[in-house]
Amino acid sequence: MTEKLYYIDAYIKEFDAEVISSEYDGKYYLTVLDKTAFFPEEGGQSADKGFIGGVRVLDAREMDGIVYHITESELKRGSYHCVLDFDQRFEKMQCHSAEHILCGIIHRLYGYENVGFHLGEDLVTFDVGGELTASEIGEVERLANEIIYENREISTVFPSHEELKKLEYRSKLELYENVRLVVIDGVDTCACCAPHVSYTGEIGVIKIVDFMRHRGGMRLFLQAGRRAFADYTSRYEITRAVGALTSTPSLEVLSSVEKLHADNAALSARLSELGLELARQRSSEIEKTDGNAVYLYGKGASMDEMREIANCAVERVGGVLAVLTEADGGYRYIIASRSVDLRTVIKDINASLSGKGGGRPEMVSGSFGSDIDTIKAYFN
Ligand SMILES: [Zn+2]
Known part of the structure; x- marks a missing residue:
């Protein structure tokens, strides 16, 4: 051994x-x-x-x-x-000790057991056996940080079989021999083999950065100690950079981003309104014909705009009307017709023009890989 x-x-x-x-x-x-x-x-x-x-x-x-x-x-x-590599080891001691404090508090307040733990090189998660609300998690986190400020002692003991029977402790297994208990004074007693810090103050700070429902309980994502400081620093740098972009102090970036979001939604709505209006006007360029028609409508037009053009002009086209826009190195299409059941011909069209897509008898949509001359020649 x-x-x-x-x-x-x-x-x-x-x-x-x-x-x-x-x-x-x-x-x-x-x-x-x-x-x-x-x-x-x-x-x-x-x-x-x-x-x-x-x-x-x-x-x-x-x-x-x-x-x-x-x-x-x-x-x-x-x-x-x-x-x-003690820097890395110490970070794990901080995170592991933090997990004991959190699980000890959750166990005392809600009676839930710790049912999973992962302490990797950059991610720490732990699972508890029952569901917690966001405000309950916030309270657990607040209490855990109070335990840090109180700088309580963390000790390890190897109790005898007799002593163990009298002790109350958290454990994932029924253990009897050579049990090592990690005792956080007044907070938690847990059977564990890993190294921990000696005083809670060494953890520095505990922050739950994310949580989700998991197998009938919760999975919590933890940052503590040096890792929490690095996490704080990177989040601070992000808010500061967003603040610089929006010309607002970092603590006010939320409201300025919300305003940007609302402004953007209003602009998008106005833009699509104008886009449809322009599409209706442009559709008049499609001349009346007994045969087919191909209409190329710029680059990256929206499907709504192309559909609008097709709907406005399809009555003037005796055969099929193909409305195209350049996109992704090829052409997106809307094909409409009043005389042809497009579902019966679209397979053929796609096969001839390196295309894919489909739809209803009177309108289909998709994309072509062929060049514009080939597409025009096909329909003419
Ligand atoms: Zn442990």
């Missing part, structure tokens, strides 16, 4: 250890040490990274009490100085 230094002290950044074995698994080396501070992937938390000697540790897994360090190259037997 590997001696687990991370159980005893979560703050070990460097240590010396003996390499016991280092075996090739077909891609990397599985290196076993006599003791380790590298926390392996466990309980939803991703593994620590760092170096054994000069060799990079990419991942770590535990099997039957042995921690296997996934190393880039082979390590010969002997003593090595090992270094963790």
